Amino acid sequence: MLPVNQITFEPIDTCLNCGMQFDNEDHFCRACGAKKIEERFTPRRVLNEAGERIFNLDNRFLRTFKDLFLKPEAVIGGFLAGLRKRYLNAFSYFTISITVSGFQVFVMKRFYPDIMKEMSYLDGQNNALAEMIQNSTMEYQPVVMFATIPVLAFMGWLTFLTLKKHNFTEHFIIQLYSYSHLSMIASIMGILFLVTEANYLLFGVLSIPLYIVYNAYMFKRLYSLSVKGILLRSLFFLLILMVVYVLVSFVIVAIVIATDPQGFMEMVKQNAN
Incomplete structure (x- = not known):
């Protein structure tokens, strides 16, 4: 008292x-x-409480962030089993990742607009379709991020279906943690690439291998798989990823054609020239 x-x-x-x-x-x-x-509430109390929550190494966010590196099976497996107090729940973690990713987009738009233009160039020429997709992705980033997770969950569920350990909804939770964790790491890396003026396109190329390697590590620990077992399932996951990529590409093009056929034809002519 x-x-x-x-x-x-x-x-x-x-x-x-x-x-x-x-x-x-x-x-x-x-x-x-x-x-x-x-x-x-006073300014001193606000600062004290903020310090306790943000800088205390025992708080749930930092513990969750750290253990998703060191022992992801404890964080994810614990949450699926009913553990709630020790780690941040999956949806809260996802909300933080949206905030961090949004900050990266803000930094890029505000201070590095030229790099955004470079990302839509192919063979030294502006690609109108790529630019449109890029702008839409950044504008509706939280929606795109959340819509991506069910797709990843389906791919994970299909990859580990024969093990009969987790259902689709549980894979959704797994991907909420994994995707949020990697999104935060990628956002921090992206800002570092921007600030240090490193090749930002290289950062984009590294993003997919980073996701695959981390997920292989996470699932290996979550399912207690051998190295051979996780390698075989990673190859199967990559096969599914390629199929999904082709299907999503067709869907995007179909949506563009259906919503703006004239604009699509102009983009095709522009890219042909």
């Missing part, structure tokens, strides 16, 4: 979150764990 002269709120007898009765010596609710508030 705070000393009486430091209490800036009227004493609260019950938890506002769950209704549990507080004892005088309680600092947290014994039922739901909510903090007992005894002082109103």
